[in-house]
Amino acid sequence: MHTETFELRTGSERFTDVTARVSEVVTRAGGRDGLCSVFLPHATAGVALFETGAGSEADLDATIDRLLPRDDRWRHAHGSPGHGADHVLPAWMAPSLTVPVVDGALALGTWQSIVVVDPNVDNPVRTVRVSLLT
Amino acid sequence: MHTETFELRTGSERFTDVTARVSEVVTRAGGRDGLCSVFLPHATAGVALFETGAGSEADLDATIDRLLPRDDRWRHAHGSPGHGADHVLPAWMAPSLTVPVVDGALALGTWQSIVVVDPNVDNPVRTVRVSLLT
Amino acid sequence: MHTETFELRTGSERFTDVTARVSEVVTRAGGRDGLCSVFLPHATAGVALFETGAGSEADLDATIDRLLPRDDRWRHAHGSPGHGADHVLPAWMAPSLTVPVVDGALALGTWQSIVVVDPNVDNPVRTVRVSLLT
Numbered sequence: 535m536h537t538e539t540f541e542l543r544t545g546s547e548r549f550t551d552v553t554a555r556v557s558e559v560v561t562r563a564g565g566r567d568g569l570c571s572v573f574l575p576h577a578t579a580g581v582a583l584f585e586t587g588a589g590s591e592a593d594l595d596a597t598i599d600r601l602l603p604r605d606d607r608w609r610h611a612h613g614s615p616g617h618g619a620d621h622v623l624p625a626w627m628a629p630s631l632t633v634p635v636v637d638g639a640l641a642l643g644t645w646q647s648i649v650v651v652d653p654n655v656d657n658p659v660r661t662v663r664v665s666l667l668t
Numbered sequence: 669m670h671t672e673t674f675e676l677r678t679g680s681e682r683f684t685d686v687t688a689r690v691s692e693v694v695t696r697a698g699g700r701d702g703l704c705s706v707f708l709p710h711a712t713a714g715v716a717l718f719e720t721g722a723g724s725e726a727d728l729d730a731t732i733d734r735l736l737p738r739d740d741r742w743r744h745a746h747g748s749p750g751h752g753a754d755h756v757l758p759a760w761m762a763p764s765l766t767v768p769v770v771d772g773a774l775a776l777g778t779w780q781s782i783v784v785v786d787p788n789v790d791n792p793v794r795t796v797r798v799s800l801l802t
Numbered sequence: 803m804h805t806e807t808f809e810l811r812t813g814s815e816r817f818t819d820v821t822a823r824v825s826e827v828v829t830r831a832g833g834r835d836g837l838c839s840v841f842l843p844h845a846t847a848g849v850a851l852f853e854t855g856a857g858s859e860a861d862l863d864a865t866i867d868r869l870l871p872r873d874d875r876w877r878h879a880h881g882s883p884g885h886g887a888d889h890v891l892p893a894w895m896a897p898s899l900t901v902p903v904v905d906g907a908l909a910l911g912t913w914q915s916i917v918v919v920d921p922n923v924d925n926p927v928r929t930v931r932v933s934l935l936t
Contacts, residue, residue: 535835535903535936568802569705569766571837571902575799575911577853582759585711597756598802599747601735601869609857617669621858622865625850625895627759627920632837632900634799636671641797643709651759655798663909665902667801667837667935668669701803703839703900703935716893719845723877724889731890735869761893766900768841768933770805775931777843783895801935802803 536563537665539606541644542653544660548598549591552662555650556633557640559664566638568668575661578620580627585645598653613656620654621627635666646665670697671799678786678794683725686796687782690767691774699717700772702802706765709795712754712788714761719779719790732787747790754788761785764781787801805933812920812928817859820930821916824901825908827932834906836936840899844927846888846922848895849879853913866891866921872894879925888922895919903934 537558544550556572572581584590608618631648634641638668642648652660672674677682690706706715718724732753742752767783768775776782786794806827812818820840828838840849841895852858866887876886902909911917920928 535837535902537835537902537909551877551911567671568797568839569669569799572907573900573902574814575909577851577911577913580759583711583763584759585744585755588755589745589752592743593741593752593756594759596741597736597759602865607864609860610853610930611857618861621853621856621860625848625852625862625865625917628762628896628899629851629914630709630900631762631765632705632764634671634705635799636797636799641671641707643707643711643795645711646709646763649759650678661911663902663904665835665837665904691931701805701933703837703933714893717845717897718870718893719878719889722889723879726877727875727886727890728893729874731870731893762896764843765896766839766898767837768803768931770931770933775841775843776879777845779845780843780897783893784936787900 535665535667539647539663542660542662545658546655548595548653550650551586551647552650556648556664557582560666563666565666565668568635568666570633570635571665573663574629579652580629581631582625582649582651583646586647669799669801671683673797674793676785676794676796679792680789682787684784685720685781686784690782690798696799697800699802702769702800704769705799708763710750713786714758714763715765716783716785721783768772795796803933803935807929809929810930811929813926814923816863816921817913819854820918826933828934831934833934833936834876836903836934838903839933841931842897847852848892848897849899849918850917850919851914854915869896874909
């Protein structure tokens with residue numbers, strides 16, 4: 535298995551498209567076919583596959599705030615107001631995604647991007663681990 | 669890794685049980701133990717493991733419409749009314765599922781079926797990629 | 803691939819931290835790098851990665867009851883009242899999780915625990931399958 539990590543400066547952005555960076559790791563790994571794991575070693579972020587650049591970021595943003603409202607309901611209550619919601623997010627949007635690699639490239643569909651979803655503004659630097667098992 | 673794709677005619681059905689077709693690929697792959705990836709190269713569908721044939725399709729159908737309502741709230745707004753909801757679905761219900769293969773068969777529980785969840789009526793033909801890494 | 807199962811007595815607990823038991827399997831498997839699959843062969847449970855011991859169990863508990871209410875709306879209606887909700891849960895919180903193993907250990911973040919989420923009080927004994935492919 536080839537495995538490496540890279541750092542991501544998410545800042546106040548909730549969505550960071552990491553498709554290109556994951557692809558670079560897959561290319562560097564040099565295998566032909568295998569399974570690529572994208573994993574975040576964090577408790578307040580998830581990985582999602584969706585189409586970026588056509589409005590779905592705003593839609594997902596609103597959906598997260600509606601389903602996991604950033605109010606004072608949360609028992610886990612340190613940090614920014616509503617931060618307890620961030621701790622529940624990864625149970626619904628896992629920080630682990632597996633993508634097949636075929637002929638040395640991620641076998642993504644045309645409209646799929648690998649996106650780090652990080653609602654946590656208190657922690658602007660994130661690590662992404664990419665592993666290719668062949 | 670053995671990897672292949674098959675096409676699925678989902679039409680207006682939201683739920684398509686693909687357990688048998690995934691099993692056929694696993695059998696064809698001929699390995700004994702490994703990890704099987706079921707992956708949809710689509711931006712408006714997910715893969716779920718649940719019990720089919722006992723009412724949960726109707727329940728999940730209603731849950732999807734309640735949590736991701738097909739109204740005019742969505743920024744991503746081409747296609748059928750409410751289609752923006754379909755683009756948010758895979759962030760919550762990933763188009764990627766990993767199932768262990770033991771002694772050459774999917775190690776599913778008695779009541780688990782692998783189901784393609786496709787709320788998108790605009791795109792009735794879908795591709796499923798099944799990969800077995802041993 | 804090294805694969806084995808263990809039993810879990812979840813009883814009336816919704817959340818059971820299985821990080822230590824999964825780690826034991828990984829140690830026993832003896833590989834250095836690979837992908838570890840945690841898989842539940844059950845139709846009414848999921849696996850989640852989140853921080854335990856700081857209030858998020860109570861928060862996730864409330865979120866599950868709010869998003870998937872245990873009332874009489876469910877078509878799948880055997881067992882305890884609201885049990886149909888349990889059958890929908892794994893579509894949103896998959897019973898399958900992949901964690902990279904690096905240098906023989908789960909590459910989890912400091913605050914991540916592997917948690918079996920089992921809202922189903924009717925079935926107090928659960929099986930967990932852990933597989934390490936190297």
